[in-house]
Amino acid sequence: MDNLEALVIARRLRVPIGDAPAGSHPGWGEVAARQLDAALLSVGFKCSAALLERLARLRGETVVDLGVRVLAAVRELVGDHVQHNAYFINFPRNVPDTVEFWAGLLRESLLDPVAATRVQPATLNLLDLPGYGRYQHTYADLLAAHAELIPLAGDRVTVLEPGGSLESEARELYFSLAGSEVPLSAEDLAALRTLAAFCTDEPDRIPVRENRAVVNQVRLAAGRPLLVDTVTDVLRLACGCSDGDVTLATPTRFRSFRRAERRALLQALDAIATSAKLGDVPRHREQWKRLGERLHPGEYPRFPRAAHVFEVARGVREARGLDSRVEAALSAGRTGDAVALLEKTPGALLRRLDHMLRTATAPTAVLEAAEKAVAGASGRVLLSLREHLQNRLAPASGRVFANRHGRAWTTPDARSPLEENILSRAVVILDEEITRRLPDPGELIIDPEMLDVALPLSGKAVAPGLGTLPRGSLSAVDGELLRFFVHWRQAERRTDYDLSALMLDASYGNPEHVSWTNYGNDFAEYSGDLTDAAEGASEFINIRLAQATRSILIPQVHIYAGEAFDEAEEAFFGFMSGDAEQEGRPFEPRTVRMKSDLRGAGRVALPLVFLRGNDGVWRAKWLHLYLKGHPGFNQVEGNRVTASRLVRSIVERDHLRVRYLADLLAQKGSEGEHITYIGLQAPADLPEGARVYTPSTLHELIPA
Structure with a gap:
């Protein structure tokens, strides 16, 4: 429960209080609240006026116990939960010249008979020099050598707000993560797993498949129907149940499944393993083979289509996926055939739009297909394509690629240019569809410092x-x-x-x-x-x-x-x-x-x-x-x-930023009386019911 409370505090900057009982000794809770506020200020946080008022009405013991947990959570958030010593005790003052420092250590080692035996005349290994690379003073010595911080107006102050009950705060965070339109980081997926086990209900829509796999783990344990519509969804679930990687980026060592679990997984596979869906199996052939060794599909003859999945993985049955057919058509110069194949998968068509526009003899026809596809693609795909196209309008020094782990590399841009009129028309099509999907902003208030924050089109490489x-x-x-x-x-x-x-x-x-x-x-x-x-x-x-x-x-x-x-x-x-x-x-x-x-x-x-x-x-x-x-x-x-x-x-690179969506929201106009606020941190005077988007909830602004 403490871990869940710390998670809410760190992610939402709200302190779960709910209906905690009021104190019987007037003033005691207020004193404890003021002491907590002073302690928080020492690490760059403070209680809002509303939080102080709420804490002051509680019992003093409750405030003290809560304050210990709150202080621990924010100290870890800022990195103050460890002792930060420095090798040079007076840093940043009196840092020596590099060569002189090394020469001094060498001189000391030569004067030390024991250390001198480890120093070879022909080479200099710094690790052999006495004292190199290890603290030569304690953390208490460091503190004694430095004056106290001089507080200035520019010091960071992060405000903590009062929250509802832990159950309601956890539910809100759970719905935000589970319903995210963008893939989550590894840390957020771990948080989602914790929240899913705690919360009794779930959002109506879970668009990202990794998130769905985490939720399905809870459903499988409870014997509830699984949320799957592709065979890969079942593979992700099996990986998650084995404490593996639901993103499928790294192989999972599958555990032994109980009979009820095997039956549920095979039943789910049997319900969706149509001929068209089997084309996804070869992409993860080896993992399917390993999973088959654990599920024993031969023991369940009433699930014949589930057995087909493992036959494809072993090469006994042939199944050709959509991607391979599209690649074959493009390689042969049959762009029209590729477009026809992709018409039923709008997202895949838009992801290949640049390639097809470059290779098509009639790019206008490709653009017409894209115009029909935008209504069926996700908002994240539309925004990603919009960012891609605006960078095609200007030459770049190189193309940069980053995988889901943040591993990055660059290559020269050898792509042929696209016609400017085609690009401009594609941008207009995307802008119109994105604007249509955005919510009615009501009165729109935007913190200017938020305008240059990039839209979170993927959170996989961003550690919270x-x-x-x-x-x-x-x-x-x-x-x-x-x-x-x-x-x-x-x-x-x-x-x-x-x-x-x-x-x-x-x-x-x-x-x-x-x-x-x-x-x-x-x-x-x-x-x-x-x-x-x-x-x-x-x-x-x-x-x-x-x-x-x-x-x-x-x-x-x-x-x-x-x-x-x-x-x-x-x-x-x-x-x-x-x-x-x-x-x-x-x-x-x-x-x-x-x-x-x-x-x-x-x-x-x-x-x-x-x-x-x-x-x-x-x-x-x-x-x-x-x-x-x-x-x-x-x-x-x-x-x-x-x-x-x-x-x-x-x-x-010209990244798509909050400024872009803010302009579209302003153009959309409003018929409502509510307020939409977009900023680095929500102000305290917003009326109840206002929609608030901060960096931690910015993914909620990405349209479905």
Whole structure:
């Protein structure tokens, strides 16, 4: 129950209170509420006036118990649940020159008879030098060396609002995630699984199949009918029941199923395994083979069509999918035949629209088919195609691709151009259909800072956290100092992550870096290299923005040795910003603007990039990307060309942002009296019944 409460607080910034009993001692609850508010302020949070008023009416013991849980939840959200020590105790002051520091350690080791035996004359292994890569002082020593934070008006204050009962808050979050029009991240899928087991009802519509698989796990356990309409839905469900990957990106080791479960899965397969549906089986042939070994379809002769699925997987029965027939038609230059095949699958037709427009002898006919298809495609497909087409109007430095794990790569754009009149007509068709699907906004109120937030067309690569925004979003950076941080704790073996920063000029050239091989330059300092994280380790890079001689700053986290991001016990990245006169520790929670987990499949993480515009204002553009890197010994010097090319492709891409939907909503007009608010955080004075969209609920604005 505590985990569920923490989930609601972290995702909704609301404290579940509901109908908690009032206190019998007037004033005691109010004192406890004020104490909680003061404690929250120390980590950059505070209670709203409504929350304070509600807490003040409760029993003092209730407020104290609730306050302990609330404080723990927000501290983890901001990254303050661990002790952030720094290798150099006075960081960012007195950071030594890199070579002088190494030479000093070498000199000390040669004077130490024991250490000298480990230092070979021909090579210099930093790990052999006494003291290198390990804290030389305690966290208490660090605190004693730093003054208290000087609070300034620019410090982050995140407001917590009162919520209803835990049941109602969990239900609302469950309906939001389950009914999402966009795929969820791994963390959100885990949250959905927790919520599905707690909530007794479910939304009427669950459009994303991974979400449906999670809900089906609860239905299967309860003996209820399954929500499946393709054979792949059954495969996803079996993976989820085996604690595997419902996205099917990685193979699952299936568990042994109980007889009732086998019967339910085979019955569901038998009901949908028509000849047309069997074409989906070859895409996941090996996983179907492994599942067949667990379900024993031969023991259930009353489900013959279910047995056909496994026959296709083994190659005994032939089944040709729609994709293979479409590919064959396109390869043979028969674009008209491909269009005819795709007419019954509007989403698939629109996903291939660019290809068919380029290869068709009569692109107008393809466009006419697309115009008929838009009414049957999902809103996410329409928006994705709209973003794609607007980027076809302008030449790009390269094409960027990212998989569901955030692994990214770029290629030159070798596509032939599309006729401008065809592109313009396609854009108009999409705009009209998207506008038709948008809800009546009533009175529309938009926070200007929200306009440059990218629409969340997929959340798979975005780990939830404090201040995180979808890939492609732009947000202004306040303050004169910028500080990146990474914290990790290894699970089983020595793990060495390295925080680095690649710095480029406005033309993506003239590279410079700050890392463990270069502790600083005229405007940046590195906190020191840590090579073991059995008890947790933190690294920082401090940037004085006013003195920066580069316009592009790319923070990176490299796996030098040890466990991958998703294998470590804990790994997260974030950044802080503040004013030059602020004192404080290397990590100050009140100045944290963003913090999220690292868990991508690559060996080099690129969370975001900082850009100085022509107006002199620094802005962050969100990447959520990972490079493959090397199995070990990754360094910023070894991937700066790849990173700069990838970042340039993302920066120059014209992402579809909230501004686009806001313009369509404004043009749509209104006949209602309700209010629609879109902003980074909802104001306290909104009337009851207002529709509120913040970054955590922005996926709800994507039309069905």
